[in-house]
Amino acid sequence: xxxxxxxxxxxxxxxxxxxxxxxxxxxxxxxxxxxxxxxxxxxxxxxxxxxxxxxxxxxxxxxxxxxxxxxxxxxxxxxxxxxxxxxxxxxxxxxxxxxxxxxxxxxxxxxxxxxxxxxxxxxxxxxxxxxxxxxxxxxxxxxxxxxxxxxxxxxxxxxxxxxxxxxxxxxxxxxxxxxxxxxxxxxxxxxxxxxxxxxxxxxxxxxxxxxxxxxxxxxxxxxxxxxxxxxxxxxxxxxxxxxxxxxxxxxxxxxxxxxxxxxxxxxxxxxxxxxxxxxxxxxxxxxxxxxxxxxxxxxx
Amino acid sequence: xxxxxxxxxxxxxxxxxxxxxxxxxxxxxxxxxxxxxxxxxxxxxxxxxxxxxxxxxxxxxxxxxxxxxxxxxxxxxxxxxxxxxxxxxxxxxxxxxxxxxxxxxxxxxxxxxxxxxxxxxxxxxxxxxxxxxxxxxxxxxxxxxxxxxxxxxxxxxxxxxxxxxxxxxxxxxxxxxxxxxxxxxxxxxxxxxxxxxxxxxxxxxxxxxxxxxxxxxxxxxxxxxxxxxxxxxxxxxxxxxxxxxxxxxxxxxxxxxxxxxxx
Numbered sequence: 001x002x003x004x005x006x007x008x009x010x011x012x013x014x015x016x017x018x019x020x021x022x023x024x025x026x027x028x029x030x031x032x033x034x035x036x037x038x039x040x041x042x043x044x045x046x047x048x049x050x051x052x053x054x055x056x057x058x059x060x061x062x063x064x065x066x067x068x069x070x071x072x073x074x075x076x077x078x079x080x081x082x083x084x085x086x087x088x089x090x091x092x093x094x095x096x097x098x099x100x101x102x103x104x105x106x107x108x109x110x111x112x113x114x115x116x117x118x119x120x121x122x123x124x125x126x127x128x129x130x131x132x133x134x135x136x137x138x139x140x141x142x143x144x145x146x147x148x149x150x151x152x153x154x155x156x157x158x159x160x161x162x163x164x165x166x167x168x169x170x171x172x173x174x175x176x177x178x179x180x181x182x183x184x185x186x187x188x189x190x191x192x193x194x195x196x197x198x199x200x201x202x203x204x205x206x207x208x209x210x211x212x213x214x215x216x217x218x219x220x221x222x223x224x225x226x227x228x229x230x231x232x233x234x235x236x237x238x239x240x241x242x243x244x245x246x247x248x249x250x251x252x253x254x255x256x257x258x259x260x261x262x263x264x265x266x267x268x269x270x271x272x273x274x275x276x277x278x279x280x281x282x283x284x285x286x287x288x289x290x291x292x293x294x295x296x297x298x299x300x
Numbered sequence: 301x302x303x304x305x306x307x308x309x310x311x312x313x314x315x316x317x318x319x320x321x322x323x324x325x326x327x328x329x330x331x332x333x334x335x336x337x338x339x340x341x342x343x344x345x346x347x348x349x350x351x352x353x354x355x356x357x358x359x360x361x362x363x364x365x366x367x368x369x370x371x372x373x374x375x376x377x378x379x380x381x382x383x384x385x386x387x388x389x390x391x392x393x394x395x396x397x398x399x400x401x402x403x404x405x406x407x408x409x410x411x412x413x414x415x416x417x418x419x420x421x422x423x424x425x426x427x428x429x430x431x432x433x434x435x436x437x438x439x440x441x442x443x444x445x446x447x448x449x450x451x452x453x454x455x456x457x458x459x460x461x462x463x464x465x466x467x468x469x470x471x472x473x474x475x476x477x478x479x480x481x482x483x484x485x486x487x488x489x490x491x492x493x494x495x496x497x498x499x500x501x502x503x504x505x506x507x508x509x510x511x512x513x514x515x516x517x518x519x520x521x522x523x524x525x526x527x528x529x530x531x532x533x534x535x536x537x538x539x540x541x542x543x544x545x546x547x548x549x550x551x552x553x554x555x556x557x558x559x560x561x562x563x
Contacts, residue, residue: 033382060426080426087425099419105412107431109386129432131475132408132462134417144470154470185357185381299367300355 011177013230015279018200019045021230022165025074027055029115029161029196031168031189032241034061035084035249037181039169039202041237044275044282046072057161059111059187061241062257065091066275068100069267075102077161079111083254084300090261104140112188114161119194126155166196169238170222171246172212173203177228180212180220183244193227202234204246236283236292248295253286306533308486309334309550310541311505311560312442314533316484317341319397319440325349326437327385327394333366333549335397335442338484340364340544341537353380367547389429390436392477397440397484398430402449402456405499405519406463407480407492409441410456417458427460434461438479444554446485446516453518464497486554488513489530494522503530507562532560 019042022028032038043063046054053074058064060081067073069091081092095101106114107129117125126145130136136156143157168189171182179201181189193199214221237243240253260270273285283289316338320328328350330339340363343350352363359378388394400409401424411430415421433439439461443450455465463480466472474497483490483499487508494500500522501513506529514521533541541550551557 078426080428082425088423093423096413096423097420103418105417105427107427108382108429109390109432112383112386127432128435128475128477131431131435132459132465132468132478133427133431133434134412134459135427135431184379187382 010175011228011231012175012206013200013232015041015045015202015232015234018042018202018230018232019049019051021198021200022046022049022051024051025053025055026164027057027162029163029166029192030056030058030063031166031187031192032061032063032238033059033185033187034080034082035241035254036061036185037169037183037187037238037243038063038241039167039237040239040241041202041234041279042167042169042200043067044279047271047275048278057111057115057163057192059108060089060092062089062254065089065257068092068095069261070271071100073101075104077104077106077111079106079108083258085251085298086254086258090258091267094261104138105135107135110135110158111161112191113158115188115191115195117158117160118162119191122160124157124159127158128155129158130156161195163192163196164198166192166199168192168199168201169203169234169243170201171204171220171243172207173201173228173231174207174209174212175231176209177201177225177231178209178212178214179203179222179225179228179231180217181222182217182220182246183242186222190223193223198229199227200230200232201228202232202237204235204237204243206231206233234279236289239286239292242298244297247292249298250286250292250295251298306538306560307550308505308558308560308562309553310533310538311530312444312484312486313338313341313541313550314537315489315503315530316397316440316442317345319482319484320347320350320395323347323350323395323438325351327351327353327380327388329353329394329396331397332399332442333553334444335399336366337541337545337550338397341540344540344544345537351378357381363544365545365547366549367545386429386432389433392437394433394437395440395481396433396437397442398433399442399444400430400460402452403441403443403483404452404454404456404463406455406465407461407497407499408456408459408463408465409461410458412458412460414457427458430460431462434463435475435477437477438481440481441483443483443485446487446513448516448518451517451519464492487516490521498522500524501527503528505530505562506532506560
């Protein structure tokens with residue numbers, strides 16, 4: 001009997017290495033919800049990259065806005081794009097009004113349902129959502145199924161939303177991809193991970209496995225580690241969105257970001273100051289770690 | 301005893317609260333400041349079983365005032381992440397009052413785009429949860445400004461909520477669970493109890509005539525023989541509203557914060 005070395009593995013990557021795994025034309029799902037726990041460090045890195053013609057699936061916030069403003073989107077699959085406190089996302093609006101990309105407009109629950117179908121490797125899931133609306137006049141939602149039971153009800157077939165890659169931002173992870181999302185609402189990040197071929201996450205902090213304290217934190221363990229392909233440490237990686245309880249939404253920066261849609265020059269200035277220089281420069285430009293850590297809680 | 305010194309916003313809050321009177325123990329959602337204060341008033345008076353949230357992911361024991369510092373003293377009584385909101389609403393245990401940009405004679409509403417969907421004149425929010433809400437639980441509607449831009453003559457530009465338009469259904473019948481309740485605007489309270497689910501005026505706000513409502517609506521309204529005046533807030537209701545909205549957010553909703561009685 002030959003002895004084998006105990007196999008070890010380490011999923012740690014840099015943010016740049018995660019972005020280098022992405023390809024033009026991919027379908028990418030982005031976790032979080034509007035202004036909460038968006039993987040913004042990854043979004044800014046994509047904005048700096050030459051990537052193009054992406055299909056984006058998102059409960060949209062500034063992630064969609066930045067990718068729209070930098071011309072990365074070929075098609076957007078969404079139910080809304082909003083900055084919550086600024087309900088209308090200005091960069092998304094400009095791009096939509098210019099017809100800059102194709103769209104599939106869904107209901108929030110339909111996004112869930114499409115991801116669920118993909119996660120279950122089903123071609124579709126039946127639903128009533130969309131009946132009577134203009135959503136179902138879009139070709140992708142044009143198929144109907146009839147209940148095979150006595151009720152004979154006609155239902156919408158929500159096609160599976162299969163993702164090439166899901167991008168998430170989490171609070172803690174070990175090097176094997178055991179992750180914790182400590183925020184009070186996990187949103188649909190689990191389904192994004194399950195519907196994707198590969199999932200990459202950024203974490204506020206990489207910690208030894210014992211520090212995850214999984215028995216106490218089991219409910220924050222979003223998915224099993226087998227679903228996480230790579231993990232990068234990115235402190236304040238959700239900023240300007242929130243990653244409560246670690247830090248809150250930066251309303252002041254959100255205003256700066258919103259104002260950047262006023263003109264092409266304003267956007268160029270924002271991009272130069274907050275995106276082009278990389279994350280170290282970004283953190284400094286938004287006031288530094290202590291400022292972010294001290295942000296007050298926002299009211300929704 | 302009726303209080304005569306009340307604002308239009310306060311009148312609308314009291315009228316809107318009626319939406320939840322007979323709902324029992326469901327999630328009560330009011331989108332926008334006045335519907336939110338209205339659901340709070342319903343909970344504080346005739347339907348204490350209503351469950352209301354902080355707008356994020358917590359149910360609070362007492363309804364939460366709109367505005368800053370609202371969470372300071374509120375007791376959290378339950379958890380309401382979006383996954384549970386969807387599960388609950390698909391089960392029908394919710395009644396939402398929402399404030400769409402456009403509305404039509406069928407009760408179809410729009411918060412997605414003005415103009416063409418592929419290249420809109422104005423891109424708004426997107427359909428959000430409107431399509432699913434509309435076919436799973438009761439819905440009511442709120443308009444701070446009743447005019448022909450909001451109450452449109454044809455169909456809305458992008459139908460986000462199912463309505464009573466037979467042409468939109470393969471069998472000509474709206475879904476069984478479609479349940480559109482009341483419409484509260486700055487001019488009147490309306491509902492869908494007209495012939496063939498036509499929109500009918502239920503009550504006129506003090507000093508408003510049927511003709512004014514009709515002139516500001518892009519489609520014909522059903523006119524009952526007798527139209528009552530929308531009840532004024534009672535002194536008790538006004539006191540409660542002041543407690544439920546200590547930041548006086550309601551004052552800023554309607555331009556000039558006009559009086560509720562326009563006679």
